Each structure stands twice: as C-alpha cells, then as structure tokens.
Amino acid sequence: MLATLNPAGMDIERYRELGIDEGFAAKQRAVLDAFTRMGIAPTCTCTPYLCGNLPRLGEHLAWSESSAVCFANSVLGARSNREGGPSALAAALTGRTPEYGLHLEAGRCPEVAVELEAELDDESDFGALGALVGERIGPRRPLLRLRDASAGRAGIDALKSLAASLATYGGTAIFALEGVTPERFAAPAERLVLGADELAAARARLDSPAASVDFVSLGCPHLSLDELRRIVALLAGKRVVLETWLHLARPLKTVADGLGWSAALEASGARLACDTCMVVAPIRGRFRGLATSSAKAAYYARAKHGLPVLLRSLEECVRLALGEARP
C-alpha cells in the first residue's frame, strides 16, 4: 500500500531563497523525517495523482487533502472520505479505513443538478464555478451540467481547479460532471440553474477591491507539467518584475530539470517553490497583494494571510508578473 505526504511549509532544498528561517526549517525537517521513518513517501504535494499515487476507479483511499479527495472521488471515481491528518495517518499505518460516507454507493449519489448557462474558458473560470456552486449548495453533492464547449474544456487542470474550489467554498468531497466523470448516477430531483450574471458576480466577489499586487503565485493545487509548459512559453526570454512563485511537486520538477524548463524559469526571475505553497508557507506580512489563477488560493490568502487578492487566468497572472498588464 502506498502512502504519500501533503505539502510541507517550505521548499525542502531552497527554503532560504523563499525567506524561511532556520528555526522553522529545522522543525519541518523533523516532521518530514518522522513521516519518512514511518514509510510514508515524502512527495509533499497536494496532487499525488500527478506523480505516482494514481488510484483507479472504485479503489478505497483515506486521503486528507480536500482538493485531492474531491479530485479522486469525482474525476478518478476512487472512494475517499475527507480525512483529518490523524485518521489518514492511522489508515496509512493500518491499511484500514472506516466504511461509511463516500465509500458507499448511497454516499456518492448527486443531490442537486446544477445547470450552468454560461461558458467557462480557463482554470480560473472553473474555480469561480466551484466557488459559486459551493456558496449556493454547501456540502451537498452536485451533478454539474455544462454547455458542450465548456465541458470540452474540462481537462485535468480545469478539473483540479474545480475540485479544489468546490471543496473550499462548499466543503463537498465529490461532484459529478455529466459526460466527463467516470461514474453514472441518476439525476437528482432538485435543480439549480446558474446564469452568466451569477457566475460573473461570483468571480467579481473573489477579487479584493483595489488590490495592489506585488506577489504572483501559481500552482494551487500544484502545477501539472502542462501548466508548467505554458508558463515556460509565456516567460521565455523575459524577466518578471514581481515576486513570482510557481508551486509544484518535486518529482515533476525533476522532469522539468531534464527538459531545461527549471533553468529557463529561473532565468526569468520566477522561483520554483517545490514541496510547499503560498498557503502553507509562513508568508504573513511579507506581501501587499496576490494575483493567482486559483479560487482556492484566493480564499486562503485572504483568510490565512490577510492578503488582498486578484483572481486572473494563468496567462494574465504571468503578464502581471512581467509588468505587461496592470491590476
């Protein structure tokens, strides 16, 4: 049985460049050493499914990262409740998890059919949809119906953004997306129709008024290789003028190293911050405002760090980082 670890509070190798002090680093290393001695792979990522821990349809898990739980249940058709750290650790040590909730058929059936009468273009739009649906139906399980073009844009990166956002704003651990997710369910009786105005208003609520941005963070959940490829192309031959952190799992950075992407990104002045993210790293008080493509990061940047936030597409975030666009 494979057990992998959630992000740490710092890049294990380059924490000094991110401004993390030695005292914090020593405690983080002690925690990571303890997990490693228990046989848990210190992948330090919220996207284990992108780097080796990819469950199959119907497999039972005990995961604790809410975005990964929602992705595993919804996109992969695996089965996990939202575990806390201690119960996930207990499952890792024993190979057992209680059989209730999302492990059972009855606990997975959608409760509200949600029809969206608006188009979704990029990952930030899917995140805004997750925030809107989460705000409207809370932890109840949605069956989402999108227009054909939007459903066609529901690739892995859009789906990880949607899963993270639904889990954050609604506390839900599963959604079904008609025509995309692998399980088939009966349509629920309750129906909610959301229009373009409601989506636009939800998206506007994710922005802080008059936010002044000096920090750009991408990779919540951690970047996929394809997202990294897009960023490499956007930054090629240019220099960022804002502090820019790109969060990804270390195993993917190894691939990026081999492709020459890491060197290209660092030449642009962007920082590759593995093992961690701007939510779990101790950054409170260091920045005035954040631009991100993640609705989940927008929520926690405000709630945890008191940071004003702008939610923009990945491409717009890179343009802000380069000084080619204004907030």
Ligand code: F3S
């Ligand atoms: Fe991952 Fe940190 Fe976001 S753990 S889901 S990048 S808040």
